[in-house]
Amino acid sequence: MIFSQYLFISSNKIEFILIYSKIVCKDSCYIMSKNELEKLRENINEVDDHILDLLAKRASIVSKIGKHKNSNKTVVDLVREEEILNRLLKKTIGNYSKDTIIRIWRELFQASSNLQMFNFSEIKTKRTIESINIYKGGQTSIKGKSNIIKLSSNENTNSPNNSILKEIKEIKFQNKLNRYPEISGLSLRKEIGNFHGIDPERIVLGCGSDEILLFAALSFCKDGDEIIHAEHGFEMYPVIAKVVGAVSKLIKEDENYKVTVKSILNQITEGTKLIFIANPNNPTGTYLNRVEIIELMNALPKNITVLLDGAYAEYVIENDFDKGFDLVEKFENLILTRTFSKVYGLAGLRIGWSYSSEKIAKILNKVKGPFNTNFFAQEIAIKVLNDQNHINNVVKLNHEIKNWFEKELNNLNLKTRVTFGNFSLIESNIKEANNIFNHLLDDGIIVRKLDSYNLPNCLRITIGTMKEMETTLESLKKYHG
Numbered sequence: 001m002i003f004s005q006y007l008f009i010s011s012n013k014i015e016f017i018l019i020y021s022k023i024v025c026k027d028s029c030y031i032m033s034k035n036e037l038e039k040l041r042e043n044i045n046e047v048d049d050h051i052l053d054l055l056a057k058r059a060s061i062v063s064k065i066g067k068h069k070n071s072n073k074t075v076v077d078l079v080r081e082e083e084i085l086n087r088l089l090k091k092t093i094g095n096y097s098k099d100t101i102i103r104i105w106r107e108l109f110q111a112s113s114n115l116q117m118f119n120f121s122e123i124k125t126k127r128t129i130e131s132i133n134i135y136k137g138g139q140t141s142i143k144g145k146s147n148i149i150k151l152s153s154n155e156n157t158n159s160p161n162n163s164i165l166k167e168i169k170e171i172k173f174q175n176k177l178n179r180y181p182e183i184s185g186l187s188l189r190k191e192i193g194n195f196h197g198i199d200p201e202r203i204v205l206g207c208g209s210d211e212i213l214l215f216a217a218l219s220f221c222k223d224g225d226e227i228i229h230a231e232h233g234f235e236m237y238p239v240i241a242k243v244v245g246a247v248s249k250l251i252k253e254d255e256n257y258k259v260t261v262k263s264i265l266n267q268i269t270e271g272t273k274l275i276f277i278a279n280p281n282n283p284t285g286t287y288l289n290r291v292e293i294i295e296l297m298n299a300l301p302k303n304i305t306v307l308l309d310g311a312y313a314e315y316v317i318e319n320d321f322d323k324g325f326d327l328v329e330k331f332e333n334l335i336l337t338r339t340f341s342k343v344y345g346l347a348g349l350r351i352g353w354s355y356s357s358e359k360i361a362k363i364l365n366k367v368k369g370p371f372n373t374n375f376f377a378q379e380i381a382i383k384v385l386n387d388q389n390h391i392n393n394v395v396k397l398n399h400e401i402k403n404w405f406e407k408e409l410n411n412l413n414l415k416t417r418v419t420f421g422n423f424s425l426i427e428s429n430i431k432e433a434n435n436i437f438n439h440l441l442d443d444g445i446i447v448r449k450l451d452s453y454n455l456p457n458c459l460r461i462t463i464g465t466m467k468e469m470e471t472t473l474e475s476l477k478k479y480h481g
C-alpha cells in the first residue's frame with residue numbers, strides 16, 4: 001500500500017523504491033500485512049503449546065525410567081545420549097541448523113538428568129561442572145624431605161640470567177603497588193610485536209596462556225557445543241571444555257601418539273566450535289608440521305576456530321616446525337598462543353599471550369578482564385624477552401641434556417618416546433611406571449605420573465639441569481639393581 005502511493009510521485013522515486021524494495025524484501029518483494037503477521041504469531045503460539053505438551057510427556061517418561069535407575073550411581077548415560085543425538089541428526093528437517101538441534105537436545109538431557117536426581121534442594125551447577133576433575137598439576141613436595149628435585153611440571157629449571165635477576169631487584173615498584181598495571185599490557189605487547197615482527201594490536205595477554213585457552217572457549221562455545229582435542233592432550237583442555245559447558249570430542253592419536261589431520265577431521269560434527277592442539281603436545285611431545293597445519297586449516301569449515309597452543313614451541317628446532325605467525329594472515333580462524341612459563345623461565349609470574357586475526361583478537365579482548373596481567377609480570381617479561389642469548393642457551397642445553405639423558409635411559413632398557421619439548425616420556429607398563437615413580441620419590445625426585453592423561457603406563461620427566469638429571473639417572477640405575 002505504501003509503495004503504491006509512492007509510485008505516482010516521480011520516475012526517480014520509482015527507481016528508488018524499486019531498489020529499496022529489492023534490498024528490503026530481497027527476492028519476494030512482498031510486505032506482510034498486519035493481519036497476516038498476527039496469524040503467523042498465533043500459529044507459533046499453537047506450536048509452542050504443543051511443544052510444552054510434548055515436553056511434559058517426555059518428562060513423565062524420563063521420571064519413570066529414573067525410578068528404575070540406581071540412585072547411588074550417576075544417572076547420566078552419555079553413550080545413550082550420543083545415540084539419541086545421532087538418530088535425530090539423521091532425521092533433522094526444517095531450517096534450524098544441526099548444531100542448534102544438538103544444543104537443544106543437550107539442554108533436554110541436562111533437564112532430564114536433573115529430574116532423575118530427585119533432590120531439588122541442593123545447589124546445582126551445570127552438569128559439565130560436576131564432572132570436572134580439578135587440575136592438580138605435578139606433585140610439588142615429598143613428605144619429610146626438604147631437598148627435592150622437581151621434574152614434574154615442565155618448568156624451566158634455569159632461572160632467567162643473573163644480570164636479569166639483578167635488574168629485577170632494581171625495579172622500583174614501591175610507589176606502583178597502589179596503582180593498576182597497564183590495562184592490557186601495551187608496553188609488553190609492543191616489545192613482543194617488535195621481537196617477532198607482528199602487530200601488537202592483535203596480541204592478547206593472559207594470566208598464563210591457560211587464560212587465553214579459556215577466553216577462546218568462552219568466546220566461541222555455548223552449552224552443548226563441542227571442543228575437539230587429543231585423547232592424550234594437555235590436561236586443561238577437557239577442564240576448560242567443561243567449564244564452558246562444552247563436550248570434548250577426542251582425537252585418536254596414531255601409534256606414535258601423533259594426531260593426524262585425518263584424525264582431527266574425523267571428530268568434526270555440526271556442533272564443533274573449537275579445536276585445541278598443543279604443538280608440540282604435552283605429554284606426548286608430538287607436533288603437526290607447517291604443511292599439516294595448512295592442510296588442516298584448508299579442510300576445516302571457517303566457522304570452527306583452531307587454537308594452536310605453542311607452550312613448548314621455542315624448544316623445537318626441526319625445520320618443518322612452524323615457529324612463525326604468518327599463517328594467521330591466511331586463516332582468520334587460527335589462534336596461536338605462547339607462554340613465558342617454559343623456555344623464558346617465568347612460570348611463577350603467570351604470563352602468556354596469543355596472536356590471531358584482528359577479528360579474533362577483538363573477540364578475545366571482549367572476554368578478557370581488564371588488568372588481567374600484573375605489573376611485575378609485564379615488566380619482567382620485557383626483560384627476559386630481550387635476553388635472547390640466554391634463551392638460545394636454554395634451548396641448546398635442553399637438547400644436549402635431553403639427548404644424553406634419553407640415551408642413558410635406553411641403556412637401562414627404559415623405552416622412551418620421541419618427544420619435542422623440555423621433557424622425556426618413558427613408556428612401560430602400569431606396574432613398572434608406578435614402581436619407578438615411587439622409587440624416585442624415595443630418593444627425593446618428583447616426576448609426573450600420567451594417570452590423568454590416560455597414560456598410566458608412562459612417566460613424564462622434565463629436563464632439569466645436568467646435575468639434576470645425573471642424580472635422577474643414578475637413582476634409576478639403583479632401581480635396576
Ligand SMILES: Cc1ncc(COP(=O)(O)O)c(C=O)c1O
Nearest residue numbers: 208209210278282311339341352
Ligand atoms: C601444552 C600446554 N599448554 C599450556 C600450558 C599452560 O601454560 P601457562 O603457564 O602459560 O598457563 C601448559 C603448561 O604446562 C602446557 O603444557
